Amino acid sequence: MRVSNFLLLLLPVFARSSALDCTEVPGSLKQIDASNGQVFGVNSTGSIFTLYGNTFVEVPGSLKHVTVGPAGVWGANNNIYKLVGGTWQQVSGALKQIDAGGDQFVVGANAIDDIYCLHSSSTISVKEQSSLPWVNIAGKLKYYSCGLRGCWGVNSGDYIYFRHNVTPESCAGSRWQQIDGRLSMIEAGTDGSVYGVSSAGEIFRRDGITNSNPVGTTWTRILHYICKCKHVSYDLGLLWIIYSEGKIMKCQV
Ligand SMILES: *[C@@H]1O[C@H](CO)[C@@H](O)[C@H](O)[C@H]1NC(C)=O
Secondary structure: OHHHHHHHHHHHHHHHOOOOEEEEEOOOOOEEEEEOOEEEEEOOOOOEEEEEOOEEEEEOOOOOEEEEEOOEEEEEEEEEEEEEOOEEEEEEEEEOEEEOOOOOOEEEEOOOOEEEEEOHHHOOOOOOOOOOOOEEEEEEOOEEEEEOOEEEEEOOOOEEEEEEOOEOOEOOOOEEEEEEEEOOEEEEOOOOOEEEEOOOOOEEEEEOOOOOOOOOOEEEEEOOOOOOOOEEEEEOOEEEEEEHHHEEEEEEO
16 A cells, blocks of 8 residues: 555656656655755654664654754754754744754744744854844744745745845844745755745745845746645755655655
């Protein structure tokens, strides 16, 4: 049963698009984040995993959302934690979603979709019970992610927004610009790429992103034959996809 489902899903990918090279990675996750070769994820009951070689191994602790990036490894389960020397140090604040993909700054959203960021100067020397100067950003988002060329978010209606003029030391930025399309989650990569998943489970890539036009130009739907995707993260030429029932797929793009 499981084997035949797996083949049905993957065969069309191989058959119809020679450019794609997708393989399933053993495990089950709800959320995944990749940056600079590191991959972290959580499963639906809060267990935390990191990729070691080609295997997800469990990391102690319990989180709803985990992130890895230039600011380190951070996690949220309403409480906020940073992984320091192999242990989770709880810091001040409350978030349901967190992202460390910006240039040493951290962003996230809380339970009522309020948006926060932490300047790069405050993400480095974090200790247990550090009181951190989280900055509230005007607006409401359920998911907010930063990468090399800016910060992207989606709100409860799946509308997409780009934040202008975000810098590591002025992480609040200046204004929102609504971008065409609807996505239920969005991830900006450490290399500047932007990928998202629609509520129907389709994966989109933002094209046309440059330094002078960080909002890009168009959404391109990719991997047409993989259905019901839930979560995506891109790093170093690899797209990590969570699809039906938490299965994990790694695609070369
Ligand atoms: C999450 O991972 C833990 C540790 O491996 C496991 O015991 C638990 O069953 C997993 N949860 C789900 C829903 O698979």
